[in-house]
Amino acid sequence: MDGSGRALSPGANALLQDALEGLSQRQKRLSPKWLYDQRGSALFEEITGLPEYYLTRTEAAILTEYAAELAGLVPEGGALVEFGSGASVKTRTLLDAGDHFAAYVPIDISANFLHQTAHGLRAHYPRLEIAPVVADFTAPVRLPPHLDAMAKVGFFPGSTIGNLPPEAATDLLRHARRWPGAQGFILGADLVKDEATLVAAYDDAQGVTAQFIGNILHRLNAELGADFDTGAFAYRATWNAALARIDMELVSTRAQTVSLPGARIDFAAGEAIHVSASRKYTEQTLAQLVVPAGWRVEQLLTDEDRAFAVAVLLPQ
Ligand SMILES: C[S@@+](CC[C@H](N)C(=O)[O-])C[C@H]1O[C@@H](n2cnc3c(N)ncnc32)[C@H](O)[C@@H]1O
Numbered sequence: 001m002d003g004s005g006r007a008l009s010p011g012a013n014a015l016l017q018d019a020l021e022g023l024s025q026r027q028k029r030l031s032p033k034w035l036y037d038q039r040g041s042a043l044f045e046e047i048t049g050l051p052e053y054y055l056t057r058t059e060a061a062i063l064t065e066y067a068a069e070l071a072g073l074v075p076e077g078g079a080l081v082e083f084g085s086g087a088s089v090k091t092r093t094l095l096d097a098g099d100h101f102a103a104y105v106p107i108d109i110s111a112n113f114l115h116q117t118a119h120g121l122r123a124h125y126p127r128l129e130i131a132p133v134v135a136d137f138t139a140p141v142r143l144p145p146h147l148d149a150m151a152k153v154g155f156f157p158g159s160t161i162g163n164l165p166p167e168a169a170t171d172l173l174r175h176a177r178r179w180p181g182a183q184g185f186i187l188g189a190d191l192v193k194d195e196a197t198l199v200a201a202y203d204d205a206q207g208v209t210a211q212f213i214g215n216i217l218h219r220l221n222a223e224l225g226a227d228f229d230t231g232a233f234a235y236r237a238t239w240n241a242a243l244a245r246i247d248m249e250l251v252s253t254r255a256q257t258v259s260l261p262g263a264r265i266d267f268a269a270g271e272a273i274h275v276s277a278s279r280k281y282t283e284q285t286l287a288q289l290v291v292p293a294g295w296r297v298e299q300l301l302t303d304e305d306r307a308f309a310v311a312v313l314l315p316q
Helices: 008-022 038-048 054-064 067-071 091-097 111-124 164-179 195-201 208-224 282-295
Strands: 079-081 103-106 154-155 180-192 235-241 245-252 257-258 263-267 272-279 293-302 310-316
Touching: 008 154, 008 208, 008 257, 008 263, 038 111, 054 091, 054 195, 054 293, 054 310, 067 091, 079 091, 079 164, 079 263, 091 103, 103 111, 154 164, 164 180, 164 282, 180 272, 180 282, 195 235, 208 235, 208 245, 208 272, 282 293, 282 310
Parallel strands: 079 103, 079 154, 154 180
Antiparallel strands: 180 310, 235 245, 245 272, 257 263, 293 310
């Protein structure tokens, strides 16, 4: 039941269980996967164009420079399978260079956004099979069975791997290594750099990232009938050097109590909800993620400033 006594959909029920669990911890937390509803996905697209958000343009330039080589990892008649595909903008660089691909499989949790994107791709690439899969990649993703016979290359751009704790990142990579026909994996990862550049990328002057992270509270209100006063939570991005990650939090600006179906949650003034982390890597810490999953780093493609890396992984 939501706050006004209506039955919850299975999706909203999963959101509620996760929120109740996370908000009852000593360090309150919500999972970043709930950031992406239609509004969240659109806000993320806005972030990709912000001047402070060097990640998208840097990764896009690397993909453009090495497009032919990267597309060549997919054998004739094979499939490119993307995790967290969003608007599939950068992917088009690989699809344009991959006339020989038989299928493109975008996987995303944001269902409407994924289907809209797939519709646009079908119009643009009429000869390519576009096979979207709505799924949560923090659990093993089942691919359509008719793809079993196809060679596959995984693609995980956008530094999204950095949102996952190291063990979960390795699990995802291990799962993709075990797909029938797994040939390779293209992984976009952000690199450790100076604190000012990192914090600015996650706390932009226009406040778009603050809106994106704050969207999770709007979602709890809209989908569960919670009563968060969204104006009473301030956004904060901080660099944790010891864990090499940016932490994104919503900080309660006053003592307050919030109701969710089945619980009342107290917040002290200054208490934070941890919503997302974005881990930054070195060559060494990247290898520590991929090697236990059965991959080796064949090539690390970077820009001149070594701001961002696209790692080409091959089976060990
Ligand atoms: C940081 S954005 C990256 C989007 C795009 N790949 C890019 O590089 O611009 C993360 C994407 O992953 C999706 N996503 C986040 N958590 C997910 C999860 N647990 N399972 C499936 N998709 C998820 C989001 O909906 C979003 O499209």
